[in-house]
Amino acid sequence: MSKFHVTAIVNGHKEGLWLKPALDSVWACFEVAREQGLTTELLVAMDRADALSVEIVSDSVARFPHVRVVPMNHGDVGHARNQAALMAEGEYVAFLDGDDLWGPTWLSDAYAMASADERELVLHPEVNVYFGHDPHVFVHIDAESKNFDTAALALVNYWTSLCFVRREFLVENPYPETDLAAQIGYEDWAWNLKVMSAGAVHKCVPGTGHAIRMKRISLVRQTSSAGCIAAPSDIFKKVLKNQARRPDSKLRIAV
């Protein structure tokens, strides 16, 4: 039996002065969740964090009744999330990067959706508002929408890492290893594929949004410039196995 309905896991590293708005958005979410009768805890995973970030977190979390700030030494956001999930005491966990913000209804709406569905769901906000450098909107696709197609997951990642998921499922299906030297990166993309293969359904919580800070230098850009791919997954082979030949297939067969 979990102690809380939801654990908010904030991944901190060297976000410095950007951490406060992130934690403020968690607080706003907790307020709405509390009104809905949900219990929450905050777990801040400080992976090789700098002194300023540690100090800001320390000053900002005092108001949270259930909070733990956990120093870590992974240097890898996937590993940090895995460790945080192991330590979390909520039935569900929700991830937030230390420089991003959740919309206020995110946790309560996601909890309502997840708890009403017997299937294993991985939940995402409907929209992500990217602000700062190159502002744009990233609209998540629901894996059960009519436009969904697994194919292009081989080209791009459909969902951000700020998901809402059952804690035990995450512990059983942790984020895969990344190794930039071996050109294996994109822990979130790889995990999104991995959980699909494990039978989970990626769904969007209608009406919810996150704000994502765009920086000129980001981990994604570093990973991209290193020529990385996501850790391979067998999800595509599974899809192909059940795929019937199209009547208008252009695959040529020699006679």
Next chain:
Amino acid sequence: MKPGMNFKKLLKRIAQLVNEYRDAGLLRQSDLFDKEWYRERNPDVPEGAEIRHFLRFGGREGRAPSEKFDAAGYLKANKDVAYRGLNPLVHYLKWGKEEGRKVAVARPPMRVPLSEKRRSAPAIDLSRYSRNGTLLVTEQEIRDLELLHETDLFDAEWYLENYPHLKNQDPYLHFLRHGGFEGLKASENFDCEWYCDIYPDVVLHGVHPLLHYLKHGMKEGRFKGMPPKIASVVKRTVADLMTLDPEIESCHPLHGKHLRLRPNFSIPTDELGAAWTEIFHDLPAGIRHVVFMPWLVKGGADLAGVNILRAAQEAVGVSATLLVLTDHDKVDAFDWLPSGSQVLVLSDYDADLNQQNRQRIVEALIFALQPESITNVNSLACWAALVEKGKAFQSICKVYTTLFCRDFTEDGRGAGYADTHLRAAIHNVDKIYFDTNVFLEEVVARYGFTPALTQKLQFLPQPALDDLREIAKKAQADEQRPAIFWAGRFCHQKNTELLGRIIRSLPEVALDVYGGGEPQREAELAALAETQPKLRLLGMFASFSKLPLERYAAFLFTSRFEGMPTVLINAAAAGVPIIASNVGGVCELVTNETGWLIDALDDERAYCAAIQEILDNPEEVQRRLQAMRKKLGIERSWSAFKAGLPFSSMSSSEAEHV
């Protein structure tokens, strides 16, 4: 909203209304505006709103204000008026008349009898746009209407539901002629007002917003806006969070009536996404080995690729292999492929894919199929992928590639993957197969490969074809063969000018020449044939094995540079004596034990001596042919070729002989 901005907007609106009032007065006084005539021809215009409609929309849309004034013609003839988005009649009355600009009477739209044939059958039912057998729409309008019927960005049902005053009109025609220009929404997913607001150049040029997006904007990477439901979630998220982080508040594109934001809808909708999605749904399951080639033409490298595919098929089964032609759509040698071979031609999905997208598809294929191994046989897209992401591929599969001797450009510069891609990719490759030892050693020496790197390089002689061995048997039984032959492309590399000198030195020897190529060389050889009766030009040949090889005493090979020409392997397999220039890897097959190897590449006397010896000394010919047969049996058998490849270690439940 800042108070200053409100005031500015208010002033602007007042100025617009004042101008409109003045212009309306101008129209009322002019006999070039006919209210009744305008309403009759524009049933979407409410009674009493004719002047306002013409000033706000009709004029810029090119609707005629009366039969005396051709607004569309005026805009067409006076680009400055159209470019500035001015009302044509107002412009004429205020300035154009004094400037001497011409006006024409309004003409009804070109009406085409229904029976008149169009270039192609329209994709829409034209009867709804005709009356008494006459079309009421122009050819251009038919094409635009077809576009509107095709796209899901225009929803006719939604359009009529949301603009109920148009219920008696054809929604497509109204949207095409008027609604788009008036900033109406085409559907939940396309708002003309938004598009025009974001892209004022569309307004300035008087282009229909949705048609602009479909014809140009999409290709130019312009945005089509976002559905209102999504926009409202974005606005709410921004409103909720801007108090928490002032950077959100100061991010201008997030605010205002129209969100000036690039929307990204998870699944890519560009040409790469479209091509890849279609490719993915054509992919067979259970692929264990993929061969990447640029194309499949009748060349030596292509034959090498087919041989590698065939070897993989024999190891893992035909259905577990896939041949991907990455760079071009040429498939002239498709009949070389073993039966059942599965071939993906990227150009079948989009002939205009750029090189970068072809590379991305190669990467996606490896990522999605997760084969046990891949072989790259001269595919540029695959070489580029190996350079950029080869290390990652090695976590998925074994990576093999081939290297053939470098090509030379017209001006004599060397060009090949060995020079451009090998050094960057070698760390990401498990094995590289060379068809000649000469080139392998040259690469090692030129780039200073360490022993560890050299370990990755392997000489893999291409096998001789079985069907040519049958010709050899037949030839042995035949009588003496007095003529010699040359076969190849007429170009600098093949040294066709040497043929002239040889035939002049040995005018009594018959020389048959197969092939074609550069027009000037063709003309020179044709002129030579007129003066040398023993020279016959026999044109292009479909394949070496189709030539009447048994007729000839020798095959003459005169190239200036080569790797290991397949044509020599074929001639050797067919039991034809070979006289060959000592270039590239030729000496690995033709020696003075197995044929006649000419070191003096451009000296006709050396070739003539060899020809003479072949014609005069049949015993020596038989001795050397015997030596060649033995060499082929040891070095260039199919089993030797397969043993050189790594596929035998791939276990198979359905391996078969191909």
